[in-house]
Amino acid sequence: MPLIVITIGGDGKFAFSAAHAGLHGGEFEPLHGHSFTVTLRLHGEPDATGMVFDFTDAKNALAAAIAPLKRRTLMPAAPPGGRCGRDGGQVVIECGTKLYSLPAGDVMLLPVPNTTTEQIAAWLLAELVPALDRPGLRLAELVLAEAPDTSATVSARLGAVP
Numbered sequence: 001m002p003l004i005v006i007t008i009g010g011d012g013k014f015a016f017s018a019a020h021a022g023l024h025g026g027e028f029e030p031l032h033g034h035s036f037t038v039t040l041r042l043h044g045e046p047d048a049t050g051m052v053f054d055f056t057d058a059k060n061a062l063a064a065a066i067a068p069l070k071r072r073t074l075m076p077a078a079p080p081g082g083r084c085g086r087d088g089g090q091v092v093i094e095c096g097t098k099l100y101s102l103p104a105g106d107v108m109l110l111p112v113p114n115t116t117t118e119q120i121a122a123w124l125l126a127e128l129v130p131a132l133d134r135p136g137l138r139l140a141e142l143v144l145a146e147a148p149d150t151s152a153t154v155s156a157r158l159g160a161v162p
Contacts, residue, residue, distance in 0.1 A: 003043045003138060008058045010039035016070040020115040026081050027096035031073070034146040038066055038124065044137040053137060061131035065124050073102055074120060077109040084109060117144055118152040125154050133158055
């Protein structure tokens with residue numbers, strides 16, 4: 001049976017604005033922001049009702065995954081060659097010549113080595129996989145775009161792959 005692909009997002013509904021500073025050569029680039037958009041594609045075989053995955057369930061899972069990233073500064077929890085910690089109500093991140101001290105409520109520390117679009121996309125998909133692991137689904141792809149001409153696509157195999 002051929003696989004069917006369903007697509008959620010890509011229209012701006014599943015979008016979030018966030019700041020980040022990627023690491024390049026042991027130094028953070030200047031802190032800057034994007035209006036990220038997310039598209040989720042699910043590849044699978046339809047069940048007895050003819051559905052690959054309930055659209056409402058997929059939308060709810062995607063909305064829950066992006067919610068903690070909205071209007072936050074995204075930084076690596078353990079930057080390679082740097083340090084990150086809390087000091088009172090601040091998050092202090094240091095690497096190379098840069099030292100950021102930001103209000104803790106405005107920061108989302110991600111368990112990634114670098115807050116590049118690629119790493120943020122991989123983290124988002126990993127957050128989604130538990131909600132997507134259902135019979136018939138074979139592959140999940142997540143596209144995270146930081147600009148109309150710049151995006152990263154990550155994929156994860158789901159279920160028993162033939």
